[in-house]
Amino acid sequence: MKRILAFASVWYLGFGFASFGQDSQAIKYAATIEAEDLKRHLTYLASDELEGRDTGEKGQKLAAKYLVDFYKEKNLQGPVDGGYLQKFNLSSVLWADIDLKVGKTGYINNEDFVFIGDAEMKRPNKTELVFLGLASRENLDKVNVKGKLVGLWAIGERAQSAIDEVFEAGAEGVIVVTMEGQANFDRVASRYKTLSGRGRLGFDKPSEQKPVFMVSSDKMAQVFETPLEELKEAAKSNPASIPAQKASFLVKKEKKIVGTENVLAYLEGTDKKDEVLVISSHYDHIGINSKGEINNGADDDGSGTVAVMEIAEAFAKAADEGVRPRRSILFLNVTGEEKGLLGSQYYSENPIFPLEKTVNNLNIDMVGRIDYEYQDAENQDYIYVIGSEMLSSHLKLINEYNNITYTDLILDYRYDAEDDPNRFYYRSDHYNFAKHNIPVIFYFNGVHDDYHQPTDTVDKIEFELMEKRARLIFHTAWDLANREYRTPVNGENTRLER
Secondary structure, three states: OHHHHHHHHHHHOOOOOOOOOOOHHHHHHHOOOOHHHHHHHHHHHOOHHHOOOEOOOHHHHHHHHHHHHHHHHOOOEOOEOOEOEEEEEEEEEEEEEEEEEEOOEEEOEOOOEEEOOEOOOOOOEEEEEEEEEOOOHHHHHHOOOOOOEEEEEOOOOOHHHHHHHHHHOOOOEEEEEOOOOHHHHHHHHHHHHHHHOOOEEEOOOOOOOEOEEEOOHHHHHHHOOOOHHHHHHHHHHOHHHOOOEEEEEEEEEEEEEEEEEEEEEEEOOOOEEEEEEEEEEEOOEOOEOOOOOEOOOHHHHHHHHHHHHHHHHHHHHHHHOOOOOOEEEEEEEEOOHHHOOHHHHHHHHOOOOOHHHEEEEEEEOOOOOOOOOOOOOOOOOEEEEEOOOOOOOOHHHHHHHHHHHHHOOEEEOHHHOOOOOOOHHHOOOOHHHHOOOOOEEEEEOOOOOOOOOOOOOHHHOOHHHHHHHHHHHHHHHHHHHHOOOOOOOOOOOOOOOO
16 A cells, blocks of 8 residues: 555655656676675775874874765765865864752762753853743743753753853853763763763854853752752743852863865766755764773764765766766765865855755665664664655655665654654755755664764674665666656755754
8 A cells, every 4th residue: 555655655756757657777787785895895994004083193094085986986076276175174062161069969971961052261160050941931030040050951852052042141161961860961971971082063153151051960960969850840930949059160261273175076967967966964973982992983974975985886887887967967976064064064164066956865874783673673674764855845755665666665754743752854965955945855773872983893794685776776876876857855854943
């Protein structure tokens, strides 16, 4: 029944298929995407030699060279003034001194809290810590935040919007909870601790006086000397019931410039060559942790990167044999994703090809593993699909049509919900295309115990499943690159703020 409905939907929307059935040429070139090749490339990119591919570091540069050499070998063009590297600078901010004290208790950076804001101070700010809970208008009317350090509850909320609202109300600083559970926070804190010795990367800008300290829900309860469940209830509409605390904080920082680069390879189309399809992944990862262990990043996002390579090879082989796509294709491997989607942000703000001519972005981030939801499932041939119907009513059905026709994966949309507490939609590079109203699909396998851990290694990758996922993306890309009309932008972008 699902197949019938999907075919009927495709027919009803007039998608331009000459007939329902398989495209023999697409099948031929999809077959060149093989598990053995995926494994060969990933074994190098996720090796210890590349030291976790941290942005701006030796391993990331080696990965970029590997990608460039591969694209040259496949006769794909370098579209950046004849080259393959889109170079840009980031600012590395090293927090030389961060202190937070509430009452008589001093808290430790990257253990008790993670500093996620910005500030540059000469002396400690002695103030009062008040509990606001949710950043609702009702709560802001009940709690005077002006000149205070403010306890903010932002689980399931748009944290940055809530933080901005509190600062606009006159707060001096914010202590925020964005996720449930100590274990989730500890993973984030461990990552920040790894980065702390090298500095936090971002685009250079003047300092903002917006000190923000992220804590776990358990730590917030400890700070306010209040049971967690009582604090959660108070966060909704009774924040003034939580006693204020004496507090002080200090933030000092240092900056240096770090160079990095996106890798771009281009295949020119035929009669619709001015229109461009972007197929992307991020090739950076998080480097070496504070214990000296290498985070190899086999799944995140070595898997997506080698999938892009194999898809590029399939299109390049077709072009060499005279089967060139109608639209042009940009294979885009970005840097700095782990530091805040920086490489894709830079490309979207400095595009090599006009954004108005960019028809779609297919973004591949973690497609090599089986997650918690499917680890005990009878059928593990699945992929999470995120963002496919937000901007275009056609894109989701095009992807479904190609899945039905060629790969028969389970397409799982659970993380596409706007209220997804994981906020996966906001956490990969498609976001920087969608915010410019370019219809996107984010392909994702979900998280597992090895996410952002030194144990994310090649031996745990499901290469046969990864091959099938990459072939689905190839078929959808083949369709988008060759159909008569580009996918219409007929939906509203309701997810602009991260």
